[in-house]
Amino acid sequence: xxxxxxxxxxxxxxxxxxxxxxxxxxxxxxxxxxxxxxxxxxxxxxxxxxxxxxxxxxxxxxxxxxxxxxxxxxxxxxxxxxxxxxxxxxxxxxxxxxxxxxxxxxxxxxxxxxxxxxxxxxxxxxxxxxxxxxxxxxxxxxxxxxxxxxxxxxxxxxxxxxxxxxxxxxxxxxxxxxxxxxxxxxxxxxxxxxxxxxxxxxxxxxxxxxxxxxxxxxxxxxxxxxxxxxxxxxxxxxxxxxxxxxxxxxxxxxxxxxxxxxxxxxxxxxxxxxxxxxxxxxxxxxxxxxxxxxxxxxxxxx
Ligand SMILES: Cc1cc2nc3c(=O)[nH]c(=O)nc-3n(C[C@H](O)[C@H](O)[C@H](O)COP(=O)(O)OP(=O)(O)OC[C@H]3O[C@@H](n4cnc5c(N)ncnc54)[C@H](O)[C@@H]3O)c2cc1C
Numbered sequence: 001x002x003x004x005x006x007x008x009x010x011x012x013x014x015x016x017x018x019x020x021x022x023x024x025x026x027x028x029x030x031x032x033x034x035x036x037x038x039x040x041x042x043x044x045x046x047x048x049x050x051x052x053x054x055x056x057x058x059x060x061x062x063x064x065x066x067x068x069x070x071x072x073x074x075x076x077x078x079x080x081x082x083x084x085x086x087x088x089x090x091x092x093x094x095x096x097x098x099x100x101x102x103x104x105x106x107x108x109x110x111x112x113x114x115x116x117x118x119x120x121x122x123x124x125x126x127x128x129x130x131x132x133x134x135x136x137x138x139x140x141x142x143x144x145x146x147x148x149x150x151x152x153x154x155x156x157x158x159x160x161x162x163x164x165x166x167x168x169x170x171x172x173x174x175x176x177x178x179x180x181x182x183x184x185x186x187x188x189x190x191x192x193x194x195x196x197x198x199x200x201x202x203x204x205x206x207x208x209x210x211x212x213x214x215x216x217x218x219x220x221x222x223x224x225x226x227x228x229x230x231x232x233x234x235x236x237x238x239x240x241x242x243x244x245x246x247x248x249x250x251x252x253x254x255x256x257x258x259x260x261x262x263x264x265x266x267x268x269x270x271x272x273x274x275x276x277x278x279x280x281x282x283x284x285x286x287x288x289x290x291x292x293x294x295x296x297x298x299x300x301x302x
Pocket of ligand 1: 030064065066067068069070071072086103127128129130131132133134135136137138139140141142181187188189190219221225226227228300
């Protein structure tokens with residue numbers, strides 16, 4: 001990884017991003033797992049973000065654009081490339097009932113901003129720890145709603161053409177935890193706009209607090225994790241399948257199937273990426289053997 005060469009290509013926007021070398025994945029991810037990342041950059045504007053991507057491409061370096069790193073497992077050996085973290089791109093605006101936010105804004109912040117303006121639609125974001133960019137990419141959702149229910153459009157940087165594109169709802173090809181951004185990783189979410197409806201602030205607030213209460217009761221929020229590890233197979237509940245397979249509480253090293261919610265793998269303190277992967281393999285094989293169901297990972301390996 002030639003940091004100097006890469007950064008020299010972005011001198012025109014040097015003040016517009018922060019960077020650090022050798023940051024541990026465990027200090028970046030919600031899982032608190034992962035070895036050193038060769039270079040982490042935090043662009044503060046879309047110009048800097050696009051410039052950093054172009055520099056990585058010119059230098060032939062591996063790169064990934066990430067948000068809050070709440071759905072990621074970084075390898076124990078680390079990541080030999082540039083991790084572009086959007087958490088410093090947090091602009092947002094409200095025009096009538098249309099809420100627009102930059103990719104790095106936390107979705108919980110968006111939920112609170114909508115509630116404060118007595119606008120309904122983003123309540124389901126409350127309790128999801130990711131960013132707008134991560135949520136659009138993953139079509140994040142909870143409690144019967146997801147991004148595809150409220151999104152109007154997003155602005156994308158096409159890394160191949162160097163153009164900024166406006167994607168309509170249809171262009172996103174949303175599916176369960178799936179979008180065009182996942183199918184075609186050469187696009188990056190710059191911002192997204194959501195269509196909200198006028199509501200009553202107190203009812204919106206009460207609903208959000210109810211959703212948070214349900215999360216606290218059902219999810220192991222007291223431990224580092226990356227949320228649900230697997231997608232829900234059609235017609236089944238993953239946590240129930242895992243529980244019925246006798247794997248609730250199963251451990252490999254410091255990684256454990258949560259006793260509270262078997263769909264979560266938690267880091268009990270010193271879990272490695274290898275522990276998590278080994279536990280995922282055990283679960284996948286047992287569910288395949290017992291039910292003939294192929295569990296699909298929601299968790300992304302970097
Ligand atoms: C306790 C807990 C609870 C959770 N609950 C839920 C839940 O209820 N529902 C749910 O759907 N998820 C849930 N998650 C998972 C996770 O929070 C979501 O998937 C979230 O949308 C990921 O956002 P992020 O910013 O952290 O993305 P990251 O983890 O940083 O990245 C995820 C993927 O998106 C890509 N990406 C990120 N930003 C961009 C961008 N700007 N442009 C292009 N690609 C980008 C990354 O490259 C990566 O492939 C939970 C996680 C935890 C830890």
